Amino acid sequence: MKSLVLTFFTLILVIPAGLFGQATDITLTGQVVDPASGTPVEFATVMVGDRNNRQAITGTTTDADGRFTVATDRQNIFLEISFIGYDKLTIEEIPAGQKVVDLGTLSLASQSAMLDEVTVRAEKSSTEFKLDRRVFNVGKDLSSTGASALEVLNNVPSVNVSIEGDISLRGSTGVQVLINGKPSVIASEQGNALGTLTADMIESVEVITNPSAKYDAEGTSGIINIVLKKEERKGMNGSMTLNVGAPHNHSLGLSLNRRTEKFNLFSQLGAGYRELPNDTRSINRDLTTGNVLFSEGEEFRNEQFYNFVLGTDYYIDERNVITLSGNFAYEVEDQPSSTEFRLEDVNGDEISRWARSETTEATNPKWQYELNYKRDFKDDKDHDLVFSILGRYFGKDQTSAFLNTTIEGQDRDGEQQTRTDFLEAENTFKLDYTRPFDDKWTLETGAQYVIKDVSNDFAVRNLENGVFVDNPDLTNVFNWNQNVLALYGTGAYEFGKWGLKLGMRVENTDLRTLLETTGESNNQNFTDLFPSAHSSYKINEGFSVQAGYSRRIFRPRLWDLNPFFNIRNDFNIRVGNPDLQPEYTDSYELTSIFIFGEASLNAGVYHRYTTDVVERVSSFANNVNTVMPMNIGTNASTGLEVNGKYSPGKKVSFMGDFNFNFFQRVGELEGQSFDFSADQWSGRITAKMKLPADLEVEVTGQYQSAFQTVQSTVSDQLFADMGVRKKLLKGRGALNLSVRDVFVSRIQESQIIQEDFTIYNRRFRGRFITLGFSFGFGKGEAMEFSAQKRHF
Incomplete structure (x- = not known):
C-alpha cells in the first residue's frame, strides 16, 4: 500500500x-x-x-x-x-x-567568450534630442556584447568614464546619476556598483545638462538617468573588489543584486583604510611693517571606513513597485599634521622660529534610508505617480590637540585643545506626477519638502598656568536650520522634428541660524520663482540642435555660514559668514550634436548671469590672513564648449573637451571696487587603446589655465592620469592599475596682492597609485574600479 x-x-x-x-x-x-x-x-x-x-x-x-x-x-x-x-x-x-x-x-x-565573433547587423545605438535632454538609445551593438553599464555610458556623447570608474559630464565630475529617474544605491559614489548592470538590461541613457523646473533649483553640473528595461528583472549579479594603493588606499567591497519577478534585492559591504597627504606652503607679507611670515608643513587625513547597504524593490504587480533601502557607514579619522613657522623682520633677520603639531581623532557615524513608491497607469507607459521619502544623518565627534614648540628666537611655546560635536539630519519628501494626454502633450507636476537641521558645538581651550581654560571668543554652539518647500509644473508639446517645454518652480526657503552662547541670530524667509524653457529641433539623423534656459540658486551651506574654524594653521584661517545671502544665476545655452560615422561632436555656446556672487575675501592683521565668504556684485560669463569622441578603429578611441569663457565682474565692498574682466579656459584629451592579451590602456592629459578672482590670481595646472586594465577569466575578472598625477605636476598656487599685504599659498598632494582586482558573477561584469574615492 x-x-x-x-x-x-x-x-x-x-x-x-x-x-x-x-x-x-x-x-x-x-x-x-x-x-x-x-x-x-x-x-x-x-x-x-x-x-x-x-x-x-x-x-x-x-x-x-x-x-x-x-x-x-x-x-x-x-x-x-x-x-x-x-x-x-x-x-x-x-x-x-x-x-x-x-x-x-x-x-x-560564458557568452563573453563569443564577444569577438559578434556581428552587428541592425539596431545600432543612436542619440536623439528630446526637449530638455539628449537620449542615447542602447542598440544591439552594445546590448548583445554583455557590456557593463559603465561601458554603455562611455559611448554616450558628452559622457566619459575613466578607467577608475569616475563619471564626468562635459568634463565635470559633479554629475548626479539616477536609475529610472530616482537616486539609487547602485549609482552611489560610495562604492560604484554600476558594473553589476549589463547593457542588455538598459533601454536608454538620458543626459540633462540644463535641468528643467522639475529638478531642484540648486542642482549639479548635470544629470544622467539610466532607464532600465522593465522585462529585465531576473537573475543574480554582483561584483567583488579588492584594492591596494600608495599612499595607503586599501579596500575590500562586495556588491550583490538578485532579481526575481517580485523582488530586486541589492546589498553592499565595504571596508578599508586610506591616507590623504597634503603638502602646504604659505608666505604672509605685511607691507606696512615689513614683517614676513613663512610656513611650511604636511597634513594627513587618515581614515578607516566601513559601509553596509541593504535594500529591495518589491513589484506588487506590473504597475506598482515599492523600494526600501538603508545605508550605514562608520569612519574613524586620524589627522596628524606638522607645520614649521618662521617670522622675519623688514631686513630679513629672523625674529622667531617654531613648530606647530596637531593630533586629531574623530568618529563619523552616517546612515541613510529611502522609501519610494511608483505607480504606472495603464493608459500610457509614461503615465506615473512617484512618492519618495529620503533621510540622511551624519555625526562627528572630534577632539584635537595642538602643541607649539619654539625652535629659536622669540618664545612661541603653547598648547591648545579643540572639541567638536557635530550633528546633521536631512529629510526629503517628494511627490511627482507625469501625465501624457496624447502623443504631443505631456504634463508634469509635483512637490518637494526638504528639512535640514544642523548643530555644531565647537570649543577652544588654551593652556594657562598648567590648566586648560575655555576661550570664550572661539567657543559657541552654532545651530543651522533650513526648510525648503517647492512646487513645480511643466508642460511639453512635441510634434515631428520640433518640441517645446515650459516650466515653473516655486521655492520657499526658511533659514534660521543661532549662536547659542551670544544669542546672535539670523533668520531669513524668502520665496523665489525658477522658470525654465527648452526647445529642440532635429534637422536630420546626424544633426540636431537644442536651446535651453533655467534659473538656478546657490544657497550658502553650513560651512559658509558657521563663523568658527579649524585652527590647524592659526595664521591662515577660514571662517563662515552668518549673514551670507544666496546667489542666483540665469543660465542660457544653445547646443548642437553632430554624428558622422564613428565620430560625434557636441558644440555649444552659453551665457550665465549671476547676482550676489559669493567670493572668498581675505582680510589681514598681525600677519594673520582671515578668509571669509562675502556677497560681491555680479558676474556675467559667456563661453564656448566643445566635446567630441572619435573611434578610428575598434581598438582605439579619443575623447576631448574644451571650454573657454570670458567673464566680467562688477562689484564693490566697503568702498573698494572689484570691477574687472578676465577669461579662463580648460582642455582635456583622453586616449583609450585596446591591446593584445585583453589589455586596455587609458591616458588623460588636462590643462587648466590661470584665472583671476576678486583678490587673487590662481596659477595654471597641467597634469596627466593613466590607467591599465587587464581582463581575466573571460571578462569576469579584471586587474586595474591607475596612476593619478603621473608627473606630480598638479600643484595649486595662488597669490593675493593688495596695498598693505600680499599672500602666497601653495598646496599639492603628489602621485597616487592604486592596484585593484574585481570579479563579477551572475550577470554582472567586473567593476571598472570601485574603491571609495576622494575627489581632488
Whole structure:
C-alpha cells in the first residue's frame, strides 16, 4: 500500500495533468559550474526534452551548490541547461537502461567568450534630442556584447568614464546619476556598483545638462538617468573588489543584486583604510611693517571606513513597485599634521622660529534610508505617480590637540585643545506626477519638502598656568536650520522634428541660524520663482540642435555660514559668514550634436548671469590672513564648449573637451571696487587603446589655465592620469592599475596682492597609485574600479 501511494504522488508531481503512464524509471543528476572560476551556477534552468519532437517534458533549477536532480519516465530524451549570461548546453545522448544517470560536473560557456565573433547587423545605438535632454538609445551593438553599464555610458556623447570608474559630464565630475529617474544605491559614489548592470538590461541613457523646473533649483553640473528595461528583472549579479594603493588606499567591497519577478534585492559591504597627504606652503607679507611670515608643513587625513547597504524593490504587480533601502557607514579619522613657522623682520633677520603639531581623532557615524513608491497607469507607459521619502544623518565627534614648540628666537611655546560635536539630519519628501494626454502633450507636476537641521558645538581651550581654560571668543554652539518647500509644473508639446517645454518652480526657503552662547541670530524667509524653457529641433539623423534656459540658486551651506574654524594653521584661517545671502544665476545655452560615422561632436555656446556672487575675501592683521565668504556684485560669463569622441578603429578611441569663457565682474565692498574682466579656459584629451592579451590602456592629459578672482590670481595646472586594465577569466575578472598625477605636476598656487599685504599659498598632494582586482558573477561584469574615492 505504501508503494502504491508513493507511486501515485510521484506521478502527480512529474506527469502533466490528465496524462498517466508508467512509473518513473530514470533520474538525472549533476552539477553546473562556471568554466573559468569553477564556482557553482545557482538557479540555472535544467530541461528534459523529447528527442523526437524537441518538446519539453519536465525540468528543474539548480540549487545553491549548482546541483540538480530531475526524473522522467521517457527514454529517448535530451537535456538542456541554460542561464542568463551563458551559452546553452545541450546533451543529446543520455544512457538508456539505467535508473540513475550521474552526468557529473557540467560547465556552461560564458557568452563573453563569443564577444569577438559578434556581428552587428541592425539596431545600432543612436542619440536623439528630446526637449530638455539628449537620449542615447542602447542598440544591439552594445546590448548583445554583455557590456557593463559603465561601458554603455562611455559611448554616450558628452559622457566619459575613466578607467577608475569616475563619471564626468562635459568634463565635470559633479554629475548626479539616477536609475529610472530616482537616486539609487547602485549609482552611489560610495562604492560604484554600476558594473553589476549589463547593457542588455538598459533601454536608454538620458543626459540633462540644463535641468528643467522639475529638478531642484540648486542642482549639479548635470544629470544622467539610466532607464532600465522593465522585462529585465531576473537573475543574480554582483561584483567583488579588492584594492591596494600608495599612499595607503586599501579596500575590500562586495556588491550583490538578485532579481526575481517580485523582488530586486541589492546589498553592499565595504571596508578599508586610506591616507590623504597634503603638502602646504604659505608666505604672509605685511607691507606696512615689513614683517614676513613663512610656513611650511604636511597634513594627513587618515581614515578607516566601513559601509553596509541593504535594500529591495518589491513589484506588487506590473504597475506598482515599492523600494526600501538603508545605508550605514562608520569612519574613524586620524589627522596628524606638522607645520614649521618662521617670522622675519623688514631686513630679513629672523625674529622667531617654531613648530606647530596637531593630533586629531574623530568618529563619523552616517546612515541613510529611502522609501519610494511608483505607480504606472495603464493608459500610457509614461503615465506615473512617484512618492519618495529620503533621510540622511551624519555625526562627528572630534577632539584635537595642538602643541607649539619654539625652535629659536622669540618664545612661541603653547598648547591648545579643540572639541567638536557635530550633528546633521536631512529629510526629503517628494511627490511627482507625469501625465501624457496624447502623443504631443505631456504634463508634469509635483512637490518637494526638504528639512535640514544642523548643530555644531565647537570649543577652544588654551593652556594657562598648567590648566586648560575655555576661550570664550572661539567657543559657541552654532545651530543651522533650513526648510525648503517647492512646487513645480511643466508642460511639453512635441510634434515631428520640433518640441517645446515650459516650466515653473516655486521655492520657499526658511533659514534660521543661532549662536547659542551670544544669542546672535539670523533668520531669513524668502520665496523665489525658477522658470525654465527648452526647445529642440532635429534637422536630420546626424544633426540636431537644442536651446535651453533655467534659473538656478546657490544657497550658502553650513560651512559658509558657521563663523568658527579649524585652527590647524592659526595664521591662515577660514571662517563662515552668518549673514551670507544666496546667489542666483540665469543660465542660457544653445547646443548642437553632430554624428558622422564613428565620430560625434557636441558644440555649444552659453551665457550665465549671476547676482550676489559669493567670493572668498581675505582680510589681514598681525600677519594673520582671515578668509571669509562675502556677497560681491555680479558676474556675467559667456563661453564656448566643445566635446567630441572619435573611434578610428575598434581598438582605439579619443575623447576631448574644451571650454573657454570670458567673464566680467562688477562689484564693490566697503568702498573698494572689484570691477574687472578676465577669461579662463580648460582642455582635456583622453586616449583609450585596446591591446593584445585583453589589455586596455587609458591616458588623460588636462590643462587648466590661470584665472583671476576678486583678490587673487590662481596659477595654471597641467597634469596627466593613466590607467591599465587587464581582463581575466573571460571578462569576469579584471586587474586595474591607475596612476593619478603621473608627473606630480598638479600643484595649486595662488597669490593675493593688495596695498598693505600680499599672500602666497601653495598646496599639492603628489602621485597616487592604486592596484585593484574585481570579479563579477551572475550577470554582472567586473567593476571598472570601485574603491571609495576622494575627489581632488
